[in-house]
């Protein structure tokens with residue numbers, strides 16, 4: 075079978091890497107891919123949101139399975155167009171994908187399905203929004219309704235901060251149309267958790283849980299990023315908890331979408347907070363997490379391709395066969411100096427050949443340039459993944475890889491998964 079993975083991050087490199095291990099994969103294409111995927115699969119220079127370009131590619135290469143990586147592909151309607159062209163797609167259509175691309179829609183789905191979530195309200199006018207936030211003393215999370223590259227959430231401590239966040243979005247239009255409506259949630263406390271469910275629109279199969287680290291700096295300081303690292307399984311997260319998330323969150327969400335005529339085929343990502351009063355959903359995503367995918371997929375002993383194909387075809391078996399490694403995985407992201415704000419690219423990346431053999435290197439912002447080798451081309455450049463019999467060993471392996479990577483300005487967090495060692 076010919077497989078097309080859509081996207082260009084380390085998540086997509088991990089998907090390609092895992093698909094290539096399958097005896098079912100005859101050939102793997104990536105659109106557009108990166109410097110790492112080019113070495114193992116066929117990069118095709120079609121952007122992840124180029125609907126007509128991707129349909130043309132899938133037809134020409136007789137693709138048997140397309141896998142949507144980023145939210146931009148989902149939101150552009152790549153899933154709908156490919157399915158219409160007869161290609162089995164792992165990834166939802168645009169309308170079902172609104173569970174990620176509209177926080178107001180996600181809120182409505184959660185309310186209707188009785189999914190545990192923070193108390194929240196949707197607003198388009200600043201006055202009522204400010205008054206609502208004041209009820210919580212300004213301890214709220216103000217969220218742009220639409221996609222805002224992970225920057226559309228402002229967690230507030232005071233009414234002044236909440237007023238400013240509300241005005242930024244509803245008065246000054248800082249996020250453009252994405253912030254024309256906002257959702258405000260009560261602010262909750264607790265560790266976060268990412269749980270992924272593979273679904274064919276009816277059945278839901280949970281994957282191993284993970285925790286990501288969103289802040290740029292050690293000690294959870296600095297600005298929010300797309301994710302600076304992740305590990306799996308997170309300390310204290312039992313299989314009973316994952317089952318609870320499947321039962322109370324993922325399955326009801328898929329069923330509620332189905333009731334609305336939206337068949338969801340792909341992976342549904344629940345971003346949760348473990349509060350003293352139980353699990354609460356902060357957000358849904360319509361795709362694999364990045365960097366969570368880089369630590370989950372290496373722990374999966376089973377073949378990924380039959381799982382993706384059966385979900386894409388709407389034929390997920392009742393009792394899937396997934397077998398997970400007992401080993402822990404830790405992923406450390408090496409980023410460009412300045413990320414998530416301004417950064418320079420085009421630096422030659424050195425040291426990759428000296429990365430220890432037991433460390434997996436998944437590329438994101440890398441590009442091969444003739445005569446130079448690999449150069450940086452994005453904010454998050456690589457995810458270095460270590461596996462080990464416990465989290466500490468996995469963590470040490472990942473760090474031993476990260477320190478080998480050299481380019482001007484390179485930085486990474488040294489405390490990813492350290493919480494599990496302390497615990």
Ligand code: AMP
Pocket residue numbers: 192214215217227229259260261262263266288345356357
């Ligand atoms: P989101 O993109 O909605 O997951 O929000 C990004 C980050 O903001 C989350 O990972 C949390 O760290 C934080 N956050 C979002 N919503 C809340 C909330 N209701 N209470 C506390 N923190 C939140």
Ligand code: GLY
Pocket residue numbers: 286300301359362363364365366
């Ligand atoms: N790791 C967060 C995300 O993929 O959105």
